[in-house]
Amino acid sequence: MLEKMSDFFAARVNDYDNHMINNVIGCKEGYKKMAELLPGSVSNILDLGCGTGLELDEIFKTHPTIKVTGVDLTKAMLDVLKQKHPNQKLTIIHASYFDYDFGIERFDAIISFQTMHHFSHEQKIKLYSKVYSALKPGGNYIECDYMVIEQKDEDFYFKENERIRKEKNIVDGEFYHYDTPCTIDNQLKMLRIAKFEKAEMVWRKANTTMIVADKAIKFSL
Ligand SMILES: C[S@@+](CC[C@H](N)C(=O)[O-])C[C@H]1O[C@@H](n2cnc3c(N)ncnc32)[C@H](O)[C@@H]1O
Numbered sequence: 001m002l003e004k005m006s007d008f009f010a011a012r013v014n015d016y017d018n019h020m021i022n023n024v025i026g027c028k029e030g031y032k033k034m035a036e037l038l039p040g041s042v043s044n045i046l047d048l049g050c051g052t053g054l055e056l057d058e059i060f061k062t063h064p065t066i067k068v069t070g071v072d073l074t075k076a077m078l079d080v081l082k083q084k085h086p087n088q089k090l091t092i093i094h095a096s097y098f099d100y101d102f103g104i105e106r107f108d109a110i111i112s113f114q115t116m117h118h119f120s121h122e123q124k125i126k127l128y129s130k131v132y133s134a135l136k137p138g139g140n141y142i143e144c145d146y147m148v149i150e151q152k153d154e155d156f157y158f159k160e161n162e163r164i165r166k167e168k169n170i171v172d173g174e175f176y177h178y179d180t181p182c183t184i185d186n187q188l189k190m191l192r193i194a195k196f197e198k199a200e201m202v203w204r205k206a207n208t209t210m211i212v213a214d215k216a217i218k219f220s221l
Helices: 005-011 013-023 027-037 054-062 075-084 121-134 151-167 184-193
Strands: 044-048 067-072 089-094 107-113 135-148 198-205 208-214
Touching (some): 013 027, 027 107, 027 208, 121 184, 184 198
Parallel strands (some): 044 107
Antiparallel strands (some): 135 208
16 A cells, blocks of 8 residues: 555654654664754754654754754644744745755755655755755755665665556656665765765664765865
């Protein structure tokens, strides 16, 4: 059974936070780890696929004055986020991050948590290029996601996804929920193709993996 991306999350919104914290190995620690990794100096961040804001729950504790723009496809998830943090500097955008204009050199840091494992290499490289342009020089992109080690595992999920989409006559570009985790090596390669000067894995528990990619400061003489 393949569900449209936003229908999938809307149908599960009531138990979503509990599920991520208690059933998905590494998430509980990963939300805290992301808040720790975010430099103390950042004041303006973009959260891609922010959902109900589990990573933001931790970030608001370590960075109480931070300004956040959160983008998500699922209105029901954003409604929960809004209720949780009525007093934070939070701008909520109900849109696909593939369409939303991030602007140029607008953010100190950009983050994503458990949302990128639904997309192809091609889609991600385009998105990471947009992320790179939207970061200020010296800014970081921090991604925590479901990643695998072996290429054969990545290939299996992508092939299955393709097979099911064909079977259901789903047109290209429509977002349906199916997990297609990439290998850590491929993730790092995609970020480098998108021009990040440095990208490395910094933390992993089970398949929950954190990557930090840096946009260099350019010095001109
Ligand atoms: C597993 S949830 C992660 C939510 C939150 N970051 C967390 O870790 O709890 C994935 C989220 O990504 C959102 N999402 C998926 N594709 C998206 C897209 N193209 N644009 C914006 N949001 C998207 C979903 O609506 C969902 O809220």
